[in-house]
Amino acid sequence: MSEILRVENLKKSYDGFVAVNGVSFGVAKGELKALIGPNGAGKSTCFNMLTGQHRPTEGEVFLDGENITGRKTRDVWRKGVGRTFQITGTYQSMTVIENVQMALMSHHRKLFSMMPRAWKLYRDEAFEFLDTVAMADQADRPCSVLAYGDLKRLELAIALTHRPRLLLMDEPTAGMAPSARIELMQLVADIVKDQGVSVLFTEHDMDVVFAHAHHIMVLNRGELIADGSVTEVRNNPQVQEVYLGGGTLFKEEDAHA
Template identity: 50%
Template structure:
């Protein structure tokens, strides 16, 4: 579904991403992990068009998208959530979803037909999938943090993406909230047939939810594979803790 080939990006003398190649399969939950400064955020910014690669290609379902602007990439079927949730605080929960749906369908708003008339039933159906229907008319600014993260997920899903990038989706959430959100994402992946690439610092989330794991360090991909293989990989342990520590202990902790 997503094919990255020989991606490079430098900022002055700093090579943030070097010779990065991997694939995201249809219907897959793929985790991208690595220590701070590994290049994960730069990778995401290259994939969704916020940055242009110095060289290399990104293809979405076979179509070349590298170098396109974010809006064009979104129109091709790639959506993104951010570490710091981005919603319209001045709008209600359902209005956030309606606005996203209207933008996706390129609807022009009319003074004579206010926002509540656009995609109300579709927006409410999506809120039900997110278990937010009881908060539909609540101001987004009044939501608990976990509900804000669910709403941001809903805004991304309103564009009916084939690929969803999730940047630290559980950042700042308690353990129970983290697991509940990611279980919801897994269910939506199965229901919608999406593919998800996510970054995450919480290893319990990674080990419980990922079908495969990619590991970056110093801008390069140093390992990829199943969870069990990554936990035992010596280069991964070294990248996180140095040569004397056990990466697999993170899951038990």
């Protein structure tokens, strides 16, 4: 299977502190891949370099074979890389569908149309994205009254509006109830399967990771210590040591290749 993302020897240091140290990995087209690790392992720093928010100290990032290292965030976004964040950033004063319409106006370079008729732009297309995340029935509700799990779904719809080839999701289920976490990641898994979008996500909930990831990478102190199937990561002694001091990370029956 060909790769949508290839990272080579990625490094980021700040005044002598090395946050990410020589990380190399790939994400295949149509793959749902998890990047896990303890707090401070370098996961968010790695994401920020992939999306152009931070310039790597060393190393290169390739998107579908094209070198995008150090490109500006908006350029990376235009190339087909989307991102969701741990803390949602929707416009609370707007309705659900207006938030999606705003994203579509940005995608279609129509933000100059911020005028009384703007509410009519791309409304049908916005409904389609809301339907994808099971939010169409809440289209005209103000975001300020939504449950947190619904805000996460809305953020996903917004991230999909420019039809990304690669979607980076930073702690997508943070702050959600356990059942809502599984539902959201099942939705993401369905999108990966149906639309062929590649997804790289960070997550602390191991139940979510083991239930949905095709493959798992593990960062610790800025270094990649494992990259493989759920079974391979589960049986990796170094991963066991990082997470549970040598104990069993999860049960055999939880694993899938």
